[in-house]
Amino acid sequence: MKVLITGSNGFLGQHLTLYLTKRKFDVIASGRGECRIPIKEEFEYYSVELTNNDEVSQMVEKYHPDIIIHTAAMSKPDECNNNKQLCTNNNVTATQYLVDAAKKINAKFIYTSTDFIFGENGPHKEDDIPAPLNFYGESKLQAEGIVKNSGLNYAIVRPVFIYGNIWEGLRPSFLHWVKNNVEQGKKIKVVSDQLRTPTYVNDICAGLENIILQNTTGVFHLAGKDIVSPYEMAITVAKVLQLDTTLIENVTSETFPEPVARAKKSGLKIDKAIKQLNYSPVSFEEGVKLTFGID
Numbered sequence: 001m002k003v004l005i006t007g008s009n010g011f012l013g014q015h016l017t018l019y020l021t022k023r024k025f026d027v028i029a030s031g032r033g034e035c036r037i038p039i040k041e042e043f044e045y046y047s048v049e050l051t052n053n054d055e056v057s058q059m060v061e062k063y064h065p066d067i068i069i070h071t072a073a074m075s076k077p078d079e080c081n082n083n084k085q086l087c088t089n090n091n092v093t094a095t096q097y098l099v100d101a102a103k104k105i106n107a108k109f110i111y112t113s114t115d116f117i118f119g120e121n122g123p124h125k126e127d128d129i130p131a132p133l134n135f136y137g138e139s140k141l142q143a144e145g146i147v148k149n150s151g152l153n154y155a156i157v158r159p160v161f162i163y164g165n166i167w168e169g170l171r172p173s174f175l176h177w178v179k180n181n182v183e184q185g186k187k188i189k190v191v192s193d194q195l196r197t198p199t200y201v202n203d204i205c206a207g208l209e210n211i212i213l214q215n216t217t218g219v220f221h222l223a224g225k226d227i228v229s230p231y232e233m234a235i236t237v238a239k240v241l242q243l244d245t246t247l248i249e250n251v252t253s254e255t256f257p258e259p260v261a262r263a264k265k266s267g268l269k270i271d272k273a274i275k276q277l278n279y280s281p282v283s284f285e286e287g288v289k290l291t292f293g294i295d
């Protein structure tokens, strides 16, 4: 089965490209500029700027994929807020171009959305009413609408705070920031009044694989099974790595005023994915162990 992935130079895109290639899918990895995946596997790489409609149609016509998994996005809420037009171009217009190209060949379309399409009072179910609190969330919700109204065979997956192991070229995550600071004996302040259901990257990859294999359609929350605050996440990282937990100070969100509104109580319910996709995510502690290669 031929799978075209967008955003293959990004965190999820790199993991997903390698995950599906290792499972013998015929993978075309696409990203902006040169391939930045440092691990050599049997996938083809195509350089594309998704805000250019001609480039998008040429790519889709060239490969004629059975499935397009669209992970590319301007993914940082602060950047989206500061560059709203750029965010719309990358997150909304580019999705429209890809959907248009997919329609010409009747490819299945799988879109990676986010918990940011919801407001407060999480964890949310798939059919809860969206109420994005910032422009990034709005742009992702608009893109969801394009996919839902496309008439294509589609699936939308919503992860939360994706984490996992990194290699050269992948930006360190919050977990790595905690490790690096605490290892060096530095004190850190971490908020305890926000709740999330962090997603181990291989879990979302496995969920996406099941959507492909079962030829399932619809919206699925592919998040973690534990509801934790960033403070609890930091403590778990320190405990798993046998570091000094007293260096981690428990603070509230008021300590770090953020330019962009974010839900305090977010997170996603995963019951639908567990039932329909045999989705079976690891606990947050297991995910941290896997991230840092600890048995």
Ligand SMILES: NC(=O)c1ccc[n+]([C@@H]2O[C@H](COP(=O)([O-])OP(=O)(O)OC[C@H]3O[C@@H](n4cnc5c(N)ncnc54)[C@H](OP(=O)(O)O)[C@@H]3O)[C@@H](O)[C@H]2O)c1
Binding pocket: 006, 007, 008, 009, 010, 011, 012, 013, 031, 032, 033, 048, 049, 050, 051, 070, 071, 072, 073, 074, 075, 076, 090, 094, 112, 113, 114, 115, 140, 158, 159, 160, 161, 162, 163
């Ligand atoms: N990470 C999370 O915690 C999280 C949580 C929920 C949902 N998501 C969603 O999951 C997806 C993957 O997230 P991620 O963390 O892997 O993001 P990421 O690391 O920022 O990767 C996104 C990739 O998309 C590429 N891209 C953006 N605009 C493009 C364009 N116009 N043409 C070609 N490529 C373009 C970027 O290219 P450059 O590298 O060249 O900039 C980047 O490599 C996104 O859709 C995001 O909204 C992520």
